Amino acid sequence: MLHTKIIDLSKEKIKPENAEEFIASSKFGASIVFYGTVRENNENKKVTGITYDSHDQLVIKSFKEIYNEVDEKLNIKDKSVFIEHVKGYVGLGEISIIIAVACPHRSEAYDLSRYIIEEIKKRSPIWKKEHYENKESEWLKGNPIQAN
Protein backbone atom coordinates (compact mmCIF):
# COMPACT_ATOMS: atom_id res chain seq x y z
CA MET A 1 0.00 0.00 0.00
CA LEU A 2 1.26 3.42 -0.88
CA HIS A 3 0.11 6.95 -0.14
CA THR A 4 1.91 9.95 -1.69
CA LYS A 5 1.11 13.63 -1.61
CA ILE A 6 2.64 17.08 -1.96
CA ILE A 7 1.22 19.33 0.75
CA ASP A 8 0.89 22.93 -0.43
CA LEU A 9 1.26 24.82 2.85
CA SER A 10 -0.68 27.79 1.49
CA LYS A 11 -3.74 25.50 1.44
CA GLU A 12 -3.29 22.87 4.16
CA LYS A 13 -1.05 21.55 6.94
CA ILE A 14 0.97 18.35 7.05
CA LYS A 15 -0.55 16.04 9.68
CA PRO A 16 1.50 13.30 11.41
CA GLU A 17 -1.70 11.57 12.55
CA ASN A 18 -2.57 10.82 8.92
CA ALA A 19 0.70 8.88 8.57
CA GLU A 20 0.11 6.87 11.76
CA GLU A 21 -3.41 6.06 10.66
CA PHE A 22 -2.38 5.00 7.15
CA ILE A 23 0.27 2.48 8.19
CA ALA A 24 -1.60 1.04 11.18
CA SER A 25 -2.31 -2.67 10.65
CA SER A 26 -2.05 -5.85 12.72
CA LYS A 27 -0.33 -7.47 9.71
CA PHE A 28 2.82 -5.53 10.58
CA GLY A 29 5.09 -5.91 13.61
CA ALA A 30 7.34 -2.91 12.92
CA SER A 31 6.50 0.71 12.12
CA ILE A 32 8.85 3.67 11.66
CA VAL A 33 7.80 7.27 11.16
CA PHE A 34 10.55 9.56 9.88
CA TYR A 35 10.17 13.34 10.07
CA GLY A 36 12.44 15.75 8.24
CA THR A 37 12.40 19.12 10.01
CA VAL A 38 14.02 22.51 9.50
CA ARG A 39 17.13 23.02 11.64
CA GLU A 40 18.51 26.33 12.82
CA ASN A 41 22.01 26.10 11.40
CA ASN A 42 23.52 25.24 8.04
CA GLU A 43 27.16 25.75 7.11
CA ASN A 44 27.62 28.19 9.98
CA LYS A 45 24.67 30.33 8.97
CA LYS A 46 21.72 31.02 11.25
CA VAL A 47 18.67 29.70 9.42
CA THR A 48 15.22 31.14 10.13
CA GLY A 49 13.21 28.98 7.72
CA ILE A 50 13.15 27.23 4.36
CA THR A 51 10.92 27.69 1.32
CA TYR A 52 10.40 24.39 -0.50
CA ASP A 53 9.65 24.25 -4.22
CA SER A 54 8.51 21.14 -6.06
CA HIS A 55 7.71 19.83 -9.53
CA ASP A 56 4.66 18.08 -8.14
CA GLN A 57 3.97 15.55 -10.92
CA LEU A 58 7.60 14.47 -11.21
CA VAL A 59 7.95 14.20 -7.45
CA ILE A 60 4.90 11.95 -7.14
CA LYS A 61 6.18 9.89 -10.08
CA SER A 62 9.55 9.47 -8.34
CA PHE A 63 7.87 8.42 -5.05
CA LYS A 64 5.93 5.72 -6.92
CA GLU A 65 9.05 4.51 -8.74
CA ILE A 66 10.97 4.26 -5.49
CA TYR A 67 8.13 2.31 -3.88
CA ASN A 68 7.79 -0.04 -6.85
CA GLU A 69 11.49 -0.88 -7.04
CA VAL A 70 11.73 -1.85 -3.36
CA ASP A 71 10.35 -5.34 -4.13
CA GLU A 72 13.37 -6.09 -6.26
CA LYS A 73 16.11 -3.99 -4.64
CA LEU A 74 15.38 -4.76 -0.97
CA ASN A 75 13.18 -7.83 -1.40
CA ILE A 76 10.46 -6.27 0.75
CA LYS A 77 7.11 -7.33 -0.64
CA ASP A 78 4.73 -6.85 2.27
CA LYS A 79 4.74 -3.19 3.31
CA SER A 80 2.79 -0.02 3.83
CA VAL A 81 4.38 3.30 2.86
CA PHE A 82 3.18 6.87 3.45
CA ILE A 83 5.18 9.73 1.92
CA GLU A 84 4.21 13.39 2.11
CA HIS A 85 6.47 16.36 1.30
CA VAL A 86 5.56 19.98 1.78
CA LYS A 87 5.96 22.95 -0.54
CA GLY A 88 6.00 26.54 0.65
CA TYR A 89 7.52 28.21 3.71
CA VAL A 90 8.53 26.03 6.67
CA GLY A 91 9.68 27.57 9.95
CA LEU A 92 12.34 26.24 12.35
CA GLY A 93 11.50 22.84 13.80
CA GLU A 94 8.55 22.34 11.49
CA ILE A 95 8.05 19.27 9.32
CA SER A 96 9.11 19.21 5.66
CA ILE A 97 8.65 15.48 4.99
CA ILE A 98 7.00 12.47 6.59
CA ILE A 99 7.99 8.95 5.58
CA ALA A 100 6.04 6.33 7.49
CA VAL A 101 6.64 2.65 6.81
CA ALA A 102 5.27 -0.56 8.25
CA CYS A 103 6.61 -4.07 7.58
CA PRO A 104 6.27 -7.47 9.23
CA HIS A 105 9.77 -7.21 10.82
CA ARG A 106 11.99 -4.37 12.14
CA SER A 107 15.03 -4.95 9.92
CA GLU A 108 12.88 -4.48 6.80
CA ALA A 109 11.25 -1.36 8.24
CA TYR A 110 14.61 0.28 9.04
CA ASP A 111 16.03 -0.60 5.60
CA LEU A 112 12.92 0.63 3.81
CA SER A 113 12.69 3.94 5.66
CA ARG A 114 16.37 4.71 5.03
CA TYR A 115 16.21 3.66 1.38
CA ILE A 116 13.23 5.91 0.66
CA ILE A 117 14.71 9.10 2.14
CA GLU A 118 18.09 8.57 0.47
CA GLU A 119 16.48 7.97 -2.94
CA ILE A 120 14.19 11.00 -2.57
CA LYS A 121 17.24 13.17 -1.90
CA LYS A 122 18.87 11.85 -5.10
CA ARG A 123 15.88 11.70 -7.42
CA SER A 124 12.85 13.80 -6.46
CA PRO A 125 12.68 17.32 -7.94
CA ILE A 126 12.39 19.33 -4.74
CA TRP A 127 14.36 22.48 -3.99
CA LYS A 128 15.17 24.43 -0.84
CA LYS A 129 15.60 28.16 -0.45
CA GLU A 130 17.10 28.89 2.94
CA HIS A 131 16.31 32.13 4.76
CA TYR A 132 18.85 33.56 7.19
CA GLU A 133 18.86 35.77 10.26
CA ASN A 134 20.44 38.62 8.28
CA LYS A 135 17.34 38.62 5.99
CA GLU A 136 19.25 37.14 3.06
CA SER A 137 18.14 33.95 1.36
CA GLU A 138 19.73 31.43 -0.96
CA TRP A 139 18.74 28.43 -3.11
CA LEU A 140 20.79 25.48 -1.91
CA LYS A 141 23.08 23.67 -4.32
CA GLY A 142 21.80 20.20 -5.15
CA ASN A 143 22.41 17.12 -7.27
CA PRO A 144 21.86 17.32 -11.04
CA ILE A 145 19.23 14.94 -12.45
CA GLN A 146 20.21 12.93 -15.53
CA ALA A 147 17.91 11.85 -18.38
CA ASN A 148 17.43 8.05 -18.49
Place this chain on the structure above:
Amino acid sequence: MKIKLELFGASRDLSNKEFLELNIKENISIKDLRNKIINYVDEKFKGNENYKKIIKSSAFCSEDNNIVSDNYQITKDQKIGIIPPIGGG
Protein backbone atom coordinates in the same frame (compact mmCIF):
# COMPACT_ATOMS: atom_id res chain seq x y z
CA MET B 1 6.39 28.08 -32.14
CA LYS B 2 5.94 29.03 -28.48
CA ILE B 3 7.72 27.26 -25.65
CA LYS B 4 6.52 27.92 -22.14
CA LEU B 5 9.52 27.25 -19.94
CA GLU B 6 8.27 26.44 -16.44
CA LEU B 7 10.72 27.59 -13.76
CA PHE B 8 11.59 25.65 -10.62
CA GLY B 9 14.08 26.04 -7.78
CA ALA B 10 16.97 28.39 -8.45
CA SER B 11 15.77 29.03 -12.01
CA ARG B 12 12.82 30.96 -10.55
CA ASP B 13 15.24 33.88 -10.18
CA LEU B 14 15.15 34.29 -13.98
CA SER B 15 11.69 35.87 -13.86
CA ASN B 16 9.10 37.22 -11.46
CA LYS B 17 6.58 35.00 -13.25
CA GLU B 18 6.44 31.21 -12.93
CA PHE B 19 7.64 30.74 -16.52
CA LEU B 20 9.50 32.25 -19.45
CA GLU B 21 7.87 32.40 -22.87
CA LEU B 22 10.23 31.76 -25.75
CA ASN B 23 9.33 32.29 -29.39
CA ILE B 24 11.24 29.87 -31.61
CA LYS B 25 11.16 29.86 -35.41
CA GLU B 26 11.65 26.15 -36.03
CA ASN B 27 12.07 22.77 -34.32
CA ILE B 28 14.63 22.95 -31.57
CA SER B 29 16.57 20.42 -29.49
CA ILE B 30 16.95 20.65 -25.72
CA LYS B 31 20.63 21.36 -26.29
CA ASP B 32 19.78 24.41 -28.41
CA LEU B 33 17.01 25.47 -26.03
CA ARG B 34 19.58 25.48 -23.24
CA ASN B 35 21.76 27.79 -25.35
CA LYS B 36 18.77 30.09 -26.00
CA ILE B 37 18.20 30.39 -22.26
CA ILE B 38 21.89 31.19 -21.75
CA ASN B 39 21.56 33.91 -24.41
CA TYR B 40 18.54 35.22 -22.49
CA VAL B 41 20.70 35.46 -19.35
CA ASP B 42 23.40 37.28 -21.34
CA GLU B 43 20.84 39.84 -22.50
CA LYS B 44 18.69 40.26 -19.39
CA PHE B 45 21.16 39.62 -16.59
CA LYS B 46 24.47 40.80 -18.08
CA GLY B 47 25.69 37.23 -18.41
CA ASN B 48 25.24 36.42 -14.69
CA GLU B 49 27.60 33.46 -14.23
CA ASN B 50 25.61 31.90 -11.39
CA TYR B 51 22.48 31.78 -13.52
CA LYS B 52 24.41 30.32 -16.46
CA LYS B 53 25.89 27.64 -14.20
CA ILE B 54 22.39 26.67 -13.03
CA ILE B 55 21.14 26.39 -16.63
CA LYS B 56 24.14 24.33 -17.71
CA SER B 57 23.59 21.86 -14.86
CA SER B 58 19.79 21.63 -15.26
CA ALA B 59 17.75 18.79 -16.71
CA PHE B 60 14.58 19.41 -18.71
CA CYS B 61 11.15 17.85 -18.33
CA SER B 62 8.64 17.32 -21.15
CA GLU B 63 4.93 18.07 -20.93
CA ASP B 64 4.23 14.39 -20.22
CA ASN B 65 6.53 14.48 -17.17
CA ASN B 66 9.60 12.72 -18.51
CA ILE B 67 13.16 13.94 -18.10
CA VAL B 68 14.41 14.35 -21.66
CA SER B 69 17.92 14.22 -23.10
CA ASP B 70 19.78 16.98 -24.96
CA ASN B 71 18.79 15.34 -28.27
CA TYR B 72 15.03 15.57 -27.59
CA GLN B 73 13.34 17.64 -30.30
CA ILE B 74 10.58 20.14 -29.57
CA THR B 75 8.40 20.29 -32.67
CA LYS B 76 5.25 22.09 -31.50
CA ASP B 77 4.02 24.56 -28.89
CA GLN B 78 4.55 22.99 -25.50
CA LYS B 79 5.47 23.40 -21.88
CA ILE B 80 8.97 22.39 -20.83
CA GLY B 81 10.12 22.38 -17.22
CA ILE B 82 13.65 23.35 -16.27
CA ILE B 83 14.91 21.13 -13.44
CA PRO B 84 17.94 22.61 -11.64
CA PRO B 85 20.02 20.36 -9.36
CA ILE B 86 17.70 18.99 -6.68
CA GLY B 87 17.84 18.49 -2.92
CA GLY B 88 14.69 18.04 -0.89
CA GLY B 89 13.91 16.20 2.31
